[in-house]
Amino acid sequence: MSNFQESGINFKFQSPKWNVVKYDEHLAHKKVSNALQPTKAVDLLGIHDNRQLFLVEVKNYRGHTHDAETQEVLLAKGEELMRRIAVKVRDTIATVTNSARFSTNDEDFFTRINQLLLDNQKKIVIIACIELDIAGEKEHKARMSVWMQKLKQKLAWLHAAKISINPIENISAVLPDTEILFV
Template structure:
């Protein structure tokens, strides 16, 4: 069982099948980001039941959707936000490869990530967990659908990937054996 808090959201990976690291705070990411700037990272990197690889990025804009900086990131149909998430996935893969080769911290975990990445039979799952001030339900669904298509396009190089954009309101079953709540 692993419990983490990110952007005022609680993630409780309850199942025994989970192996999860808070990758953006992990020493493997730190070794790269200290010398190659900017290097980005997803919030969580996890393996479920030793075969399914998850990249999870969390963005919580609730209460800040009208801020100028947030508006800039969300404009143009979320193009910039999806670009930033795709860069985090790309840099995380590079970091996980390095960690499998040279890490003394959780080397087996990072080696398994690379084995899954190289297995064409397994889909890699990328989840962008995005919270924003509510608008009407139809607008919210439309926006999240557009963002999901943009992220799929930006990650099309990551063959056999399953891309998902979610919020706490749509949390059921997205991350198996995981509870997500507001802090």
């Protein structure tokens, strides 16, 4: 069982079937990002049941939805936010491909990630966990639907991917054996 906190949200991976790292803070990512700026990464990188690769990005704007910086990111129907998430996915995939070569403590993990990335029979699951201050559920669902289409367009190059954008109450449906709560 592993616990990770990101942006005020706790991810509790409740099954031994999970192997997860906080990739944006992992040494393998830092080696690349220190040498080549800017290099971005998703928050969580995991393998479930040694068969399914998950990339999870968390954006918690609760209490900040009306801040000027957040408003700038959310402009144009989320175009900038989806671009930022797509860049993180792209950079994560680019950096993990070589992590098995130089990661001294997680070589097996990164080797398995590379195997899953190259296996065109396996879908890569991309999850964007986005929290906003939204009054109406209907408005929230509509926004998430538009954003998901934008993210799918930006990640169309990533063949065999399942892309999901959800608030935390819906993430458990796409992230198995996981409990997700606000801290």
